[in-house]
Structures are given as C-alpha cells and as structure tokens.
Amino acid sequence: MSLVIISLVPALLWAVWHTGLQKFVYTNGDVALMRDFFSSSHPLSSYIDFVIKDHRWWTILGYGLGAFMGFTGITLDRLEKRVKWADVVSEKRVSPKINENDLPKKLSS
Numbered sequence: 001m002s003l004v005i006i007s008l009v010p011a012l013l014w015a016v017w018h019t020g021l022q023k024f025v026y027t028n029g030d031v032a033l034m035r036d037f038f039s040s041s042h043p044l045s046s047y048i049d050f051v052i053k054d055h056r057w058w059t060i061l062g063y064g065l066g067a068f069m070g071f072t073g074i075t076l077d078r079l080e081k082r083v084k085w086a087d088v089v090s091e092k093r094v095s096p097k098i099n100e101n102d103l104p105k106k107l108s109s
Contacts, residue, residue, distance in 0.1 A: 012068075020064025024056065 025037045040050035051057050 016064035016068050017060065018064070019067045020060040020062065021051075023063040023067070024060050 025034060028034075036050055040046040051060065
C-alpha cells in the first residue's frame with residue numbers, strides 16, 4: 001500500500017501545479033498574461049521562462065496548494081465525522097452490559 005501512495009506523489013504534485021497555473025492564468029483577467037501563456041506553450045524553455053518571470057511560480061504554487069489543502073481539509077473533516085458516527089453506531093451494536101444480578105446464581109454443591 002505504501003508503494004501505491006509513493007507512486008501517487010508525482011501525480012499529486014502535478015495536480016497542485018496545474019490547478020495553480022490554471023487559476024493564475026484564467027482568473028487574472030489580464031489579456032496580455034493569457035497571450036504570454038498561450039505563446040509559451042510550444043517549447044519547454046519558453047514555458048519555463050513564463051513561469052520564472054516575476055516569481056510567478058510562487059503564486060502558482062500558492063494557488064494550487066490553497067485549492068488542494070482546501071479539499072484536503074474538507075475531506076479530513078468529513079472523514080473525522082464519519083469515524084465518530086461509526087463509533088457511535090458500533091457502540092449501539094455491541095451487546096448491552098450484563099448486570100451481575102441478572103446472571104443465574106451458581107448452584108451450591
């Protein structure tokens with residue numbers, strides 16, 4: 001199972017990066033920025049130049065991590081509520097505590 005988790009790390013990092021990049025480019029409202037982004041998509045070197053210019057990569061990572069941590073927080077909160085709910089349900093399913101007075105008395109020999 002840990003191998004599966006480790007193998008998903010690159011996909012997770014890419015998702016964080018791509019989410020931040022999409023938010024940075026498409027919610028900015030600057031047409032010149034979009035034009036620069038579209039023109040930088042052909043060679044890899046121009047893409048790297050676009051990302052490095054004016055420390056844009058910090059903003060991109062911030063947007064991506066913000067979105068990822070938001071979803072992670074919601075998921076963990078729901079998971080915690082489910083675990084608490086499961087504990088309550090399992091406590092109700094456990095056989096009731098037996099009172100010693102309800103047990104039959106040992107037969108004396």
